Amino acid sequence: xxxxxxxxxxxxxxxxxxxxxxxxxxxxxxxxxxxxxxxxxxxxxxxxxxxxxxxxxxxxxxxxxxxxxxxxxxxxxxxxxxxxxxxxxxxxxxxxxxxxxxxxxxxxxxxxxxxxxxxxxxxxxxxxxxxxxxxxxxxxxxxxxxxxxxxxxxxxxxxxxxxxxxxxxxxxxxxxxxxxxxxxxxxxxxxxxxxxxxxxxxxxxxxxxxxxxxxxxxxxxxxxxxxxxxxxxxxxxxxxxxxxxxxxxxxxxxxxxxxxxxxxxxxxxxxxxxxxxxxxxxxxxxxxxxxxxxxxxxxxxxxxxxxxxxxxxxxxxxxxxxxxxxxxxxxxxxxxxxxxxxxxxxxxxxxxxxxxxxxxxxxxxxxxxxxxxxxxxxxxxxxxxxxx
Ligand code: ADP
Ligand code: MG
Numbered sequence: 078x079x080x081x082x083x084x085x086x087x088x089x090x091x092x093x094x095x096x097x098x099x100x101x102x103x104x105x106x107x108x109x110x111x112x113x114x115x116x117x118x119x120x121x122x123x124x125x126x127x128x129x130x131x132x133x134x135x136x137x138x139x140x141x142x143x144x145x146x147x148x149x150x151x152x153x154x155x156x157x158x159x160x161x162x163x164x165x166x167x168x169x170x171x172x173x174x175x176x177x178x179x180x181x182x183x184x185x186x187x188x189x190x191x192x193x194x195x196x197x198x199x200x201x202x203x204x205x206x207x208x209x210x211x212x213x214x215x216x217x218x219x220x221x222x223x224x225x226x227x228x229x230x231x232x233x234x235x236x237x238x239x240x241x242x243x244x245x246x247x248x249x250x251x252x253x254x255x256x257x258x259x260x261x262x263x264x265x266x267x268x269x270x271x272x273x274x275x276x277x278x279x280x281x282x283x284x285x286x287x288x289x290x291x292x293x294x295x296x297x298x299x300x301x302x303x304x305x306x307x308x309x310x311x312x313x314x315x316x317x318x319x320x321x322x323x324x325x326x327x328x329x330x331x332x333x334x335x336x337x338x339x340x341x342x343x344x345x346x347x348x349x350x351x352x353x354x355x356x357x358x359x360x361x362x363x364x365x366x367x368x369x370x371x372x373x374x375x376x377x378x379x380x381x382x383x384x385x386x387x388x389x390x391x392x393x394x395x396x397x398x399x400x401x402x403x404x405x406x407x408x409x410x411x412x413x414x415x416x417x418x419x420x421x422x423x424x425x426x427x428x429x430x431x432x433x434x435x436x437x438x439x440x441x442x443x444x445x446x447x448x449x450x451x452x453x454x455x456x457x458x459x460x461x462x463x464x465x
Contacts, residue, residue, distance in 0.1 A: 081201050082133055082149065082199035082200065082201055083133070084102040084104065084133055084135075084464035084465045085465070086199065087102050087133040087134070087135045087197060087198075087199040088102050088135050088465055090135065090147075090149065090197050090199060091135035091136075091137065091195070091197035094147050094195075094197055095137060095145075095195045095197070097137060098137070099135035099136055099137040099195075099197070099465075100136055100137050100138055100225060101135075101136060101221070101224065101225070101463060101464075101465055102133055102134065102135045102136075102463070102464045102465040103133070103134050103136065103217055103220050103221040103224070103461070103462070103463050103464060104131040104132060104133040104134065104217050104461065104462065104464050105131060105132055105212070105213045105214075105215075105216030105217040105219075105220065105259045105260070105460070105461035106127040106128055106129070106130065106131045106132075106202075106213060106258075106259055106262060106458055106459070106460065106461070107127075107128050107130045107131070107132075107202035107208040107209045107210055107212070107213045107259070108125045108126060108127050108128060108208065108209050108212065108254075108255055108258035108259055108262065109125060109126060109128055109208060109291065109293060109414055109421075109423055109455055110123060110124070110125040110254065110258075110414045110415060111124045111125060111126060111267055111282075111291075111362065111378075111414075111423070112124050112355075112358055112359050112362045112374075112377060112378060112381050112412070113125070113254070113270075113355060113356070113358075113359040114355060114381065114385055114389075114391075114413075114414070114415070114416075114417070115310055115311075115314070115351070115352060115355070115389060115391070115416070115417075116272075116352055116355050116356050116359065117251075117252030117253065117254040117270070117272050118250070118251070118252035118272075118311055118314070119272075119314050119318075119325050119326040119327055119352050119356075120272050120273040120324075120325040120326070120327035120328075121271075121272055121273070121325075121326065121327045121352065121355070121356040121359070122269070122270065122271055122272070122356050122359035122360055123252075123254045123269075123270045123272070123359060124267050124268070124269050124270070124280070124359050124362055124363055125254055125255070125257075125258035125267065125268055125270070126258065126262060126266065126267040126268060126282065126457040126458075127258050127259060127261075127262020127263075127268070127457065127458050127459065127460050128202075128208065128455040128456070128457070128458055129455065129456055129458040130200075130201045130202045130203075130208065130213075130455070131200070131201065131202065131213060131217075132198060132199070132200035132202055132210065132213035132214050132217045133198065133199045133200070133217065133464065134196055134197070134198055134214075134217040134218055134221045135196070135197040135198075135199075135465075136194050136195070136196050136197075136221045136222070136225055137194065137195045138192050138193075138194060138225060139192055139193040139194060139195055140192060141192070141193055142158050142159040142160050142191075142192070142193045143156060143157070143158055143159075143193040144156065144157045144158070144159065144174075144175060144178060144193045144194055144196070145193075145194070145195045145196065146171060146174045146175075146195075146196040146197075146198065147196070147197050147198065148170065148197075148198040148199075148200075148214075149197075149198065149199045149200065150170075150198070150200060150204060151170055155168060155169075155170075155171030155174070155175070157171070157175040157178075158193070159178070159188050159191060159193055162175065162178060162179045162182065162188070163179070164176065164179060164245060164246040164248075167179075167246055170214075172242075172246045172247045172248075173211055173214045173215055173218075173242065173243070173246075173247060174196065174198075174214065174215075174218050175246065176215070176241075176242030176243070176245070176246025176247055177215050177218045177219050177222065177238060177239060177242045177246075178218075178222065179242065179245070179246050180238045180239070180241035180242040180245060180246065181219075181222070181228075181230075181238055183241060183245065184234070184237065184238055184241065186226075186228060186230075191226055194222070194225065196218065196221075198214065198217070200213060200214070203295055203451070205299050205420075206295045206297070206415075206420055206421050206451075207295075207414055207415025207416065207419075207420025207421040208293070208295075208415070208421060209255040209258070209259065209415075211243060211247070211249070211255065212239060212243075212255030212256045212258070212259040213259055215239035215242050215243060215256065215259075216235065216239050216256055216259040216260050216461045217461065219235045219238055219239050219242075219461075220235065220260075220461045220462070220463070221463075223235060224463060232260045232261060233275070235256075235260055236253050236256045236257050236260055236261075237253070239253075239256040239259075239260075240252070240253040240256050243256075249307075250307070250308050250311055251307075251416075252272060253272070254270060254272075257270050257277050258270075258460075259460060259461055260460050260461050261277040261279075261460050262457070262458060262459060262460035263279045263457070263459060263460065264456075264457060264458055264459050265281060265282060265283075265284075265285070265456075265457050266279040266280060266281055266282060266457055267279070267280045267282050267363075267366075267457060268280075269359075269363045272327075273325075273327050280363050280366065280367060281366075281367070282366060282371055282457055283366070283370055283371055284371055284425075284456070284457070285456075286370075287370055287371050287372055288427060288428045288429070289371055289372065289409065289425055289426065289427060289428060290425075290426055290427075290428045290431045290454045290456075291423055291424070291425055291426075291454065291455050291456070292403070292408075292423065292424045292425075292426055292431055292434060292435060292452060292453070292454055292455075293414075293421050293422075293423055293452070293453055293454075293455050294399040294403070294421060294422045294423070294424065294435075294438055294450050294451075294452050295420070295421045295450055295451040295452070295453075296393075296395035296396055296399060296419055296420065296421065296422065296447070296448075296450050297448045297449075297450060297451065298393060298395050298396075298418075298419030298420065298448075299419055305418065306391060306417065306418050307416050307417075307418075310348060310389065310391065313344070313345055313348040313349075314326055314348060314349070314352060316345055317337070317341060317345045317346075317348055317349035317352075318349075320340055320341055320345070321333070321336075321337055321340065321341075321349070326349060326352045326353060326356075327356065329349065329353045330353065330357075331353060331354060331357055333353070334349075334350055334353060334354075337349050337350070337353075347387075347388040347389070347390075348388070348389060350384075350388050351384045351385065351388040351389035352389075354380075354384055355381060355384060358377045358380060358381050358384075361377055362374050362377045362378075365377065371409075371425065372409055374409075374410060374425070375408075375409040375410030375425060376410065377410070378409075378410030378411060378412045378423075378425065379400075379404065379410050379411065379412065381412045382400050382411065382412035382413055382422075385412070385413055385417060386413075389417070391413075391416070391417025391418055392413050392417060393417075393418060393419055394445070394447075395419070395442070395447050395448075395450070396413040396417075396419070396420075396422050397413075398438075398441055398442065398445060398447070399411070399413075399422040399424075399438050399441075399442075399450065400412060400413065400422050400424070402434075402437050402438045402441040403422070403424035403426070403434050403437075403438060404424075405437075406430070406433060406434045406437040406438075407426065407427065407430055407433075407434065408424040408425060408426045408434055409425040409426065409427070410424070410425045411423065411424035411425070431454055435452035438450060438452060439452065
């Protein structure tokens with residue numbers, strides 16, 4: 078077991094590594110998506126929340142133009158220069174850090190005359206588990222540099238910068254749900270995001286008031302967003318929209334699905350159907366949670382999972398088993414969350430039963446011969462901010 082990092086421990090790690098105190102410590106959370114999967118890059122609706130698991134960035138100015146970064150999660154540090162900042166030169170994980178600086182420049186932040194930084198990162202967001210450790214690292218670095226360089230960029234602009242880092246420097250063709258949740262999250266609230274309207278509204282979730290907890294079941298099946306199925310699904314969505322004669326799938330409603338069924342091949346139709354019905358489910362979830370409370374959203378979560386399993390085909394045996402077992406053990410609702418092909422499932426459960434549900438899932442995984450899952454509770458938490 079590693080120690081859970083904190084702002085103080087991250088500052089201490091900075092001091093141990095660089096031999097001076099950092100100027101400050103900033104942090105940004107991972108997120109869980111309550112509902113709305115693969116809708117963000119279709120100009121649609123998503124409803125994630127920021128979680129307590131965060132990435133901390135202790136940052137100190139240098140007097141030259143170098144950027145140095147160490148991460149507690151990685152054996153080797155990385156370095157770049159403000160004078161030669163190119164995604165081609167970014168190696169592995171450091172692209173998430175230097176990519177933010179590159180994206181700032183791409184979006185019009187002049188880098189001339191600025192000093193470089195030393196950065197120490199620490200995180201308790203599991204990497205590659207669908208909880209968006211990638212947005213956490215990007216957003217922590219972005220708000221730190223926004224303060225350190227006194228840029229005065231809005232949170233909205235920081236969302237676009239972090240998304241550009243992920244798309245243009247890392248090369249993962251993702252939307253900006255993760256960055257929006259990480260930068261706009263509030264304790265106790267979900268963030269209802271309308272990607273097309275560029276709005277992100279806090280919606281109270283009342284989990285604690287209703288004695289509910291949200292379990293995350295990390296299947297430990299690894300996904301790689303930069304390659305494989307994610308990009309392929311994204312292309313299917315673009316093709317479906319083009320064949321239907323609309324700029325994006327956001328422009329289709331459930332009433333258009335009959336026409337889509339006639340026009341599209343079976344696979345493309347099912348991809349389109351998932352996105353169109355998922356948008357409707359997100360809107361309904363936000364309405365229902367406000368009108369009737371969180372116990373009333375269970376069926377929407379279950380329908381969302383079925384849609385991803387059967388129509389979008391991004392689930393896997395481990396995710397399906399996690400969802401089925403949670404439901405069979407009394408969960409109010411459950412679904413896979415994140416981009417798919419592994420990662421995590423969520424289950425909304427009575428607080429008193431969380432442990433029992435977790436144990437049932439662990440037992441089912443053992444029985445199936447799957448790697449033991451990691452099960453933990455998450456609460457809707459604060460977005461990115463300065464800690465020290
Ligand atoms: P997810 O966002 O679901 O965790 P991604 O594949 O999008 O998965 O991002 C995970 C990658 O982000 C890691 O493989 C690593 O390259 C980088 N990363 C995230 N957090 C850190 C960290 N604290 N230190 C170094 N690299 C990190
Ligand atoms: Mg990610």
